[in-house]
Amino acid sequence: MKIAGLAITALAGLLSTACYADTTLKLVEVITSPERTEVLKGIVAEYEAANPGVTVEITSLPWGEAFQKLATMVSGGDVPDVVEMPDTWLALYAGGDQLVDLDSHIAGWAHGATLTDKTLAMGRQSGGKAYMIPYGFYLRAMFYNKKLLAEAGVAEPPKTMDEFMAASEAVSKLPGKYGYCLRGGPGGANGWVMMAATMNGSNEFFTADGKSRINEPDSVKGIQFLMDMYQKGYAPKDSVNWGFNEIVAGFYSGTCAFLDQDPDALIAIAERMPAEDFAVMPMPVGPAGKAFPTIGFAGWSIFKTTQHEDDAWNLVAALSSPEANATWSKRVGVIPIHKGADQDPYFKTEQFKGWFEELNGEAWVPTIMPTYLEQWGYFTSNVLKDSAQEALLGTKTAQEVADEWAAFLTDEYSKWKASQ
Template sequence: MKHLLKGIAAAGMLMGSTAYADTTLKLVEVITSPERTETLQALVDEYEAANDGVTVEIVSLPWGSAFEKLATMVAGGDVPDIVEMPERWAALYAGSGQLAALDEQVAGWEHGSTLTEKTVQMGTQTGAMHMLPYGFYLRAMFYNKKLLAEAGVETPPATMEEFKAASAAVSELDGKSGYCLRGGPGGLNAWVMMAAAMNGTNEFFTEDGKSRMNEPGSVAGLQFLIDMYQDGNAPKDSVSWGFNEIVAGFYSGTCAFLDQDPDALIAVAERMPAEDFAVVPMPVGPSGKAFPTIGYVGWSMFAASEHKDEAFDLIAHLSSPEANATWTKRVGVIPIHKGADQDPYFQTEQFKGWFDTLNGSQYVPTLMPAYLEQFGYFADSIALDSSQEALLGQRTAQDIADEWADFLTQEYANWKAAQ
């Protein structure tokens, strides 16, 4: 029965390939939204028009289940040619040898030389260029001007102490809170930033490979967030808030501070008048430094692709300075080519917070150790559960810091061993 069906399927494929001799590329989009898909389709149409005989099939996965779906597709042998690859997943796919290295092609690419250093550096995090990033996320602090004025806070906070005081002041207002704390999914960035700010360094590991997560400074950083929550400077239900809740909490005026990436700007700006909020760099810690997390997403090619040349052509097309400019504006990320930040689009007051961060020497962009294979599991499960336990007072900061440090140290050792 199965053989028969297989035979029929194979016959169908043969017929299919004689009917359409052209190449079909499968492009998987994972951070899907209707507007993004539209922009991507327009860019792909350009490519198809310029490349006769190549058809691109865009598969848009709903973000909420994109990871499971892509993993099942790949495991089931239904491997796409190109995939939109968040940094978090890159180590996993690169580590299992699924991704093609793009070093040579990028070196020979006409626009390869205008890529910023960071782009190349981050694209090669996994040992080779397993992805060509298309843009960066950088954390900065949104604040609600109206609420701060109501609470009598005159200038937005620049240090952790001021941040705490301003949050407390806003929390005095009836039904309002200071900080839109992300206690639920995706909250790890804030924990890491606070730990780094209080510890004065963004190194995750010491030279002999020990995690710095449970050093006294880091523990003080974790304690800072726990105190924020337990002192009532964050909404009570923020212990389970994820991205949508914190952003909604911010634009509904429930809480006054939100640490987010530029992509949140799109959602916030749609629902809040531009004069009601602004963005400043993350507050600095006792060392006078802050360590906002930086992230990236890019295009990766699967090693199993049968049309590598065409696939790279498509990646190159999507990453050309013009296409990248269109795409990054739609997506809300910082572009990859040198000089792109001169675009008037990024010269607005809204983007000031991010460019201040990029230009200020006291702000050190911090890359999460996403090269660890189990980092996704750490962030989405271990850190999530234990940080909620800490917020709810079931465990101490030291306790969870030790758990995190143990896990990360072990993972780092595994990673080292594999290098």
């Protein structure tokens, strides 16, 4: 009986040790959709198979409620180990000293050296430390219709703003055709910001003393550029009200030859246009030889409160590996993060070329919107949209709208600075 008792005790001890050794990681997904969640589950399952004893619990938050729900979880002590971190939230959590600096992990990672320079730069945008590894980019580049350009006698895609204007003019001389799918309605802020920055040669939103740069003389030239596109008839008349669906339809229907958009527009366009009829080029550069395409991204971060930092890092590394990231990028619709990804047959096409050139070329500097301003959403959705439409229709000058925008943004920046 003593032997049996000892055996039972030993077995209980082993079971207790095994249970104690098991690790559960909490991963929170915040940009949720059925497709994305299934892709995430697949990559996580491979990680679990390669890491016996580690289980990953995935919590998927609806995007519309994700910011508040995550904040509530964190403030209540229910902090995940790993979180899907949008670029617009990074400053909040990194600034609160809540995230692990991943630089040392990246330095010792087999795939750290293959992360693109812009991937690392974006991950380090808060305080210069890698508080996240981005998993892909929503980056503006220029779609162009090869047939329309050829028909208009445009020999090659435009590389500069002047060439872009000239090519748009040439296409607009064709019956019923236009150069540019202008987004004059909802969501058009990116276009105005990009053009102003490109003509100004800088994507800095504020001066050292906190004044908006949107009404500087060369920024005003960028605003005037879009106004000229519309008022000279190089964009459809009804494009003053166009949003995302309208500009994408305007391109794939052959109404206009140029469209600046993120990779998510490619899905609808590729379904409706033969691949040989269109391609994607980098945004045209301005007088300073630079262009400033807007960029959005999200990635993986680790909270400092984790009790399992090494396991959490291994999970982030698995999610960020070249193979996993390629799968994620193709299924979700983002530009991948590793050098050489553009050699994958899926991405090695004219339809992806422009985005990779922007990510790898010095002439293109990604622009991150100042979403840290409390009223930025109101500004883009209301103030900018309404006054931009007035400018397109000729009831306000470029200088007038630029001054209006600068006053609003300068005031918002002052409020934000005071709250820091």
